[in-house]
Amino acid sequence: MERNSWVDYAKAIGIILVVYGHVSRGVHKAGVHMDESLFQLVDSIIYSFHMPLFFFLSGLFFYNSFNSRGASRLIANKVDTIIYPYILWSLLQGSIETILSKYTNGSVTFSEVLSLAWQPRAQFWFLYTLFLVFVISSFLFVLFDKSRSVLLLVVFGVLYSINGDLSQNLIINLVLGNAFFFILGVWFDDIKLVFEKNYASLAVAFGALFIIGQYVFHWPMGMMYEDRGLASLVLATVSICFVIALSMCLSRLSIKGLMYIGASSMTIYLMHIIAGSGARVALSKFMGIQSPAAHLVIGTLIGLAAPLVGQAMIQRYRLSALLTAPKSASAEAFLLRLRQKQVA
Structure with a gap:
């Protein structure tokens, strides 16, 4: 088994569940007739673990990156790869939702879109929370050695369990509701061989x-x-x-196709709501299709495929600034230049 190749398969499973979950919720909210009890059950099963899975996968390589970059450079890198696309795609998707609100389920306003600094919306809450968890973990591992990750796991497990009694603040709830799984990913490196030998x-x-x-x-x-x-x-x-x-x-x-989906999970995550919602609107508003099965299958396929096409176009026309910060605006590059000046 190729080392760590399983991670792409895990990402593929996770992102397929993410796309299906959002498509399903969109179809349900649009009033397409669905079996209510079945919808609620499948939705709850998916949401019981699919986002914790992504926090876990994000934590897997945290400590190696932390060791090689250091806390400040790691955080700067996450500004480029998490905060930058968070801001860009929150504005892009939010603007599209606002302009086309008469065709969609929501009634998004520009003021809601521009509140992204303190009120993450839609699927972008994950990026917002993930960045905060990276920052918190960086500071914690400056203070604690990796051998203390089990202790941190216990602490965050307790905080998760009593989270509802601690605070009603959205941001605190998001962090405490997901930090455990990130630290679980950090700690997993200690037992990874057990899984690889007995998978x-x-x-x-x-x-x-x-x-x-x-x-x-x-x-x-x-x-x-x-x-x-x-x-x-x-x-x-x-x-x-x-x-x-x-x-x-x-x-x-x-399975190369599945691996490709997993390796492209970030792009799919950024774009799938636009693609899936567009498919639903086209099927229901313009084609008159009200079959829930058709909506779920077609919406999920387009929610996966359209972002992959978008990614291919981005690579072909060198538009990487749509996904990560360009060098001219790179926080990590700025930090490195600043350090070089201090040394000089």
């Missing part, structure tokens, strides 16, 4: 636990993904472990 048996074991856990959480316990606490923490962790082991199994099959 097949672990895929079966965690697959069974995933099914049992989702059943117990949603039926006997009568909970939904919004019910944050120890139960949802355990469920998300078990689900992430299942995806890890499954992805390691998939990496043996060398």
Whole structure:
């Protein structure tokens, strides 16, 4: 098994769930007839772990990057690769949603779009929160050695479990609701070999636990993904472990298309709402299609494919500034130049 190739498969699984989840919610909100109980169940299962999975995957390579760059340069790099696309695409998508609001489900205003500094909206909350988690983790690992990651894991696990009682602030809730999974990714490096040597048996074991856990959480316990606490923490962790082991199994099959989707997950994340919403509007408003199955399948496929086409165009016409900060506006490059001047 190629080292770490499983990560792209895990990203692919995650981003497919993200696109499907948003398409499904959009179709439901648009009033297309769907089985309500089935929609709520599938939605809750997906949302119980798909974003924690991305925080976990983001934490996997944090410590190596932290060691090689240092805290300040790492944060500057994340300004280029997270904050820059967060601002750019929040403005782009928000402007499109505002201009075309009469065709869509929402009624977005420009004032809401311009509130991105303190009120992240749509899917971009993830980038906003991820950057804050990177900053917090950088400061923590300046103070603590990686051997203390288990201690940090326990602390953030407790904070996650009691988060609702601590604060009603959106930003605090977002950070405390996801930092545990990021630190879990940092700590996973210590046990990665166990998974790599036993991925097949672990895929079966965690697959069974995933099914049992989702059943117990949603039926006997009568909970939904919004019910944050120890139960949802355990469920998300078990689900992430299942995806890890499954992805390691998939990496043996060398499914290049799936790997490409995973490697392109950031681009898909940035663009899929525009693509998926456009597909829904075209199907319902202009083609008169009201079949929920058609909306879900076509919307998900376009939500995945259109951003990949967009990425190909960006690469062909050298428009990388649509995805990451150009050198002229790079925070990391500015920091390096500043350090060189200080040395000189």
